[in-house]
Amino acid sequence: xxxIRALAAADIPAVAGLFQKAFRRTxxxxxxxxxxxxxxxxxxxxxxxxxxxxxVHESKAGISGFISRHRLPMQIGGRAVxxxxxxxxxxxxxxxxxxxxxxxxxAALAGPQDFSFAxxxxxxxxxxxxxxxCTPLPSHSLNWLRIIRPTQWLADQVTQRxxxxxxxxxxxxxxxxxxxRRIHPNRPRWFAHGAQNAAKGAATTDIGAEKxxxxxxxxxxxFALQPRWDCxxxxxxxxQAMEKRLFGTPHxxxxxxxxxxxxxxxxxxxxxxxxxxxxxxxxxxxxEGVVLDALITNAADKGAAAxxxxxxxxxxxxxxxxxIGFTNTASSMVHSRDxxxxxxxxxxxxxxxxxxxxxxxxMIGNRFE
Numbered sequence: 408x409x410x411i412r413a414l415a416a417a418d419i420p421a422v423a424g425l426f427q428k429a430f431r432r433t434x435x436x437x438x439x440x441x442x443x444x445x446x447x448x449x450x451x452x453x454x455x456x457x458x459x460x461x462x463v464h465e466s467k468a469g470i471s472g473f474i475s476r477h478r479l480p481m482q483i484g485g486r487a488v489x490x491x492x493x494x495x496x497x498x499x500x501x502x503x504x505x506x507x508x509x510x511x512x513x514a515a516l517a518g519p520q521d522f523s524f525a526x527x528x529x530x531x532x533x534x535x536x537x538x539x540x541c542t543p544l545p546s547h548s549l550n551w552l553r554i555i556r557p558t559q560w561l562a563d564q565v566t567q568r569x570x571x572x573x574x575x576x577x578x579x580x581x582x583x584x585x586x587x588r589r590i591h592p593n594r595p596r597w598f599a600h601g602a603q604n605a606a607k608g609a610a611t612t613d614i615g616a617e618k619x620x621x622x623x624x625x626x627x628x629x630f631a632l633q634p635r636w637d638c639x640x641x642x643x644x645x646x647q648a649m650e651k652r653l654f655g656t657p658h659x660x661x662x663x664x665x666x667x668x669x670x671x672x673x674x675x676x677x678x679x680x681x682x683x684x685x686x687x688x689x690x691x692x693x694x695e696g697v698v699l700d701a702l703i704t705n706a707a708d709k710g711a712a713a714x715x716x717x718x719x720x721x722x723x724x725x726x727x728x729x730x731i732g733f734t735n736t737a738s739s740m741v742h743s744r745d746x747x748x749x750x751x752x753x754x755x756x757x758x759x760x761x762x763x764x765x766x767x768x769x770m771i772g773n774r775f776e
Contacts, residue, residue, distance in 0.1 A: 409466030409507070411514045414473070418463055419446045421470035429497040441775035448768065453643055454478055458519055459491050464498070464507045472498040472507035474515050479524070479763060480635040483747050487635060491520035494765050496532060513539055522743035526717070526764035533738045540742055544752070546720040547739035547760050552732045553703050553714045560712035563681050609670070609694075609701045612661045616645040619659045622672035623762070626689040630721075631756040632748060634763055644767050651676050651772025654684045658709065662701040664694070671698030676772065677711055684772075685716030687761035695725035703729075717766070720755025739764070 414422070423437035423445050449461050456478035464472030474497075479490035493515060498507035512532075516523055516539055526547065528536060533543060554560050614622075620641035627633045634640075649657040655678030662671035671690040677683040683706035690698035699722070706714045718726075718733070739760060741752055751757050765771070 409464050409471060411462055411464050411472075411510060413460035414449060414463050416446065416450045418470055419450065422449070422463065422473050425470055425473055425497060425499060426495075428499060438775050444769055444773075444775055448770065449475055452477065453640065454492070459489070462511055462515055464511055468499075470499075472511050474511040476515055476518070478520075481521075481632055481763075482635045483632045483751060486747075488521040488632075488745065488748065489519075491515070491518055491523045492763075492765065493523060493525035494527065494768065495770075509535055509539075512536065516540070516742055521745050522741060522748050524739070524741050524759060524764070526739040526760050526766070527737045528740055529737065533740060536740050536742070541740040542742065542749075542752075544720075544739040544741060544759070546718060546723055546755060548737070549718040549733040549735055551716050551718050551726060552734065553730065554712075554732075555703070555707045555714065556712040559680055560682070563712050607697070607700070608665050609697045610663050611701045611705045612663065614659045614661045614672070616642050616649070616659065618661065619645055619672055619674060622661055622669060623687070623689060625669075626672065626691060627758050629692050630758045631751040633758050641762070644762055645674065647769060648674065648686055648762070648767040650769060651684075653774065654678070654772040655681065658683075658705070660702070660705055662690075662698045664697070670694045671701065673698070673702045673705075675702070675706060675714070675716075677706060677709055679710035680712055683709075683711035683714045685714060686766050688716065688722070689758075690722075690725075695722055696729070699725050699729065717760045717764075719760055720757070723755075 420437075420442055423442045426441070426445075427433050427435060427437050449455065454477035455461075459476045459478045461473065461475045463470050473495065475494035477492040477494070479492050481488050481490050493512075496508060496511060498511070512535060523541070525532070525536070533541075537543065617638070620638045623641050624636070624638055645659075651657070654676035657674060657676050660673050661669055662673075664670050671688070671694065673685060673688040675683045675685040685702065688698065688702055703714050741749075741759075743749055743752075752759075760766070
């Protein structure tokens with residue numbers, strides 16, 4: 408039946424091959440770039456820790472299953488705790504063992520961590536996790552979407568499947584410019600964002616990874632359950648998160664109020680004329696809506712057709728009335744026996760998703776041919 412053990416560096420080529428079978432439906436050898444990425448991500452990464460290694464299932468035929476784990480050093484009420492960030496889980500269907508996936512997840516949940524968290528679970532993984540005692544987090548499991556240039560956004564969606572439609576982009580852009588000029592700023596529309604819309608009482612400044620790290624650290628202190636990171640840790644993750652070639656150019660922003668006080672920050676990727684993909688947004692208490700408006704306006708000014716991000720509990724109320732739509736493509740879930748952690752999660756007093764999740768990973772937003 409095989410055994411479950413910690414991932415070793417020598418396993419990486421086999422794990423890459425398993426990725427090929429499980430997700431790309433091919434037996435073709437993985438590229439050197441992909442193997443190197445997995446080695447960096449699961450062996451050499453700063454969030455890899457000996458106490459919480461990724462796990463493999465090994466049978467007579469070799470590596471037949473894998474689940475990734477990264478250590479999340481966190482704190483709650485001044486008490487240090489450690490989370491385990493779960494990512495990819497996969498099994499070789501040809502290995503003849505239908506329980507490889509459940510066994511891997513059960514073994515990973517039984518580790519020394521104070522809580523386990525995943526934000527990219529499929530419907531199958533979510534159902535399996537619930538059977539093993541995990542709790543789904545609906546307010547962390549939705550993609551939010553704000554359309555800015557509707558014709559351009561629709562053309563971009565079609566072009567991703569049928570490239571010749573890209574020739575319509577200039578026409579779509581001109582049509583949206585006319586539409587946006589006609590939208591009154593005090594009358595928000597579901598499928599457009601007016602050219603005159605602005606974040607009232609706020610200003611946005613382009614910043615770098617180091618400044619973003621400092622703001623991330625300061626603004627995350629509002630949460631009961633927060634990362635136990637320093638600026639260097641966040642800067643490292645930020646620079647890794649910048650490299651998402653399929654999503655476009657990274658944009659870091661700082662938001663200040665009318666007094667010049669820094670009240671928010673964000674990071675998104677954008678290809679002009681396409682969708683701005685928000686990886687992280689943070690705001691001081693009470694000004695979540697102002698920061699959200701500043702983020703959307705900033706992306707609109709840089710040519711975004713739409714803005715998409717992942718919901719978080721603390722941001723949900725601010726989204727009301729802002730003509731934002733929601734979809735679900737992957738779910739977040741948590742597992743813990745710590746009463747303080749579960750209480751913080753239940754009331755939404757946590758920083759999860761974004762950097763405290765898997766979205767910084769180079770596996771998201773890149774190709775490795």
